[in-house]
Amino acid sequence: MLLRHGQTALSVDRRYSGRDDVALTEIGIDQAARAAGRLANWPIAAIVTSPLRRARQSAAPLAAATGLPVTVDEGLIETDFGQWEGLTFTEASQRDPELHRAWLRDATVEPPGGESFAAAERRIADARAAIVADHPGQVVVLVTHVTPIKSMLRVAMHVGPELLYGLHLDLASVSVVEFFGDGGSVGRLVNDTSHLRSYPLA
Secondary structure, eight states, X not given: OXXXXXXXXXXXXXXXXXXXOOOBOHHHHHHHHHHHHXXXXXXXXXXXXXXXXXXXXXXXXXXXXXXXXXEEOGGGXXXXXXXXXXXXXXXXXXXSHHHHHHHTTOTTOOOTTSOOHHHHHHHHXXXXXXXXXXXXXXXXXXXXXXXXXXXXHHHHHTOOTHHHHHOOOOTTOEEEEEEOTTSOEEEEEEEEOXXXXXXXXX
16 A cells, blocks of 8 residues: 655645655645545554655554554655755756756656656665565555655556656555565556545645
């Protein structure tokens, strides 16, 4: 089960938020609580989170509801957007127009001083493989960010890198993937926000 973190001050303005260790807003805290209410009745075996504060804060209500500990996995951290951290899409495209256009088309292109999506996906794949191996046949909640969630959806559904650019994931949304012992995998749910009905999509 893949839970995107709740709202932060950077997400309010739709700014690139990778390694900036920002906290949840009050709305984000409420979104995390609603997500916990949604997920707590599942037979969850483990909760694993990105090391960033917004993810750890989003994991906390679920841990409280289930009594499970939270494990931090560095591999679930968001992509490093380098010098585009904190910028809007427009600001980044104006700052580095040619590079930004190339980055939107090619997963191997790095933001200035940052990490390419391809590099991030390799790191995320290693984290996913270890988590699946440690929890065979179990339900695990991963509390993380847009790139890790999209990467796992892409692998589970056997689709190309276009998904990285063509799928929107809402704050505090839930997606579900299954990885089987024989190597097969499927996507079962994508970007569900039914627990957030009173909030506009963002």
